Amino acid sequence: MADKTLSAEERAGRAFPVSWDQFHRDCRALTWRLNEIGPFHAVVAITRGGLVPAAIVARELGVRVIDTICIASYDHTKQGELQVLKGISADTAQLGGGTGKGLLIVDDLVDTGKTGRMVREILPDAHFATVYAKPKGRPLVDTFITEVSQDTWIFFPWDTALSFAPPLRDGAA
Ligand SMILES: O=P(O)(O)OC[C@H]1O[C@H](OP(=O)(O)OP(=O)(O)O)[C@H](O)[C@@H]1O
């Protein structure tokens, strides 16, 4: 049984650090795929992690209508109850005909799929794209670029900073 005293990051065990450069390249690769599926009336970013890929994807696709759906679940690395803090605007809802048809939802990743499931309930006909996907969340995503194992924690460039790494012979992992 999973140890509830450990954070998701501690349970993950493995680390997958992503640089800005890598993230930008992965977002562009995602857009190549999405470009074959669109056009989309608007991009809906799941904040906050979806804001960065949404900006890059919208720029590449030439989409200028961008909205947000604001969901909070993880307090740093512990996932709690999902809270929708803000939904999409009436204008965006109208563009998607009420069910999200022709809208592109963007997030940085799916992990357990809890966030994605909630967004799918709100906009069932929207296209859901993430840059990274872990196996549990993968079935919820229409398009993604890289799958990482469930026991991996992805470190995004906006959550990290460059720091000194001791040489391997001094015991660094
Ligand atoms: O598939 P799940 O297990 O639901 O996890 C994925 C979600 O978790 C993270 O967001 P978080 O709630 O940490 O908020 P943030 O985007 O503001 O960092 C991430 O950006 C996804 O939105």
Ligand SMILES: O=c1[nH]c(=O)c2nc[nH]c2[nH]1
């Ligand atoms: O920065 C993050 N990395 C992850 O792997 C993850 N999973 C859920 N939420 C997450 N946030």
Ligand SMILES: [Mg+2]
């Ligand atoms: Mg998020």
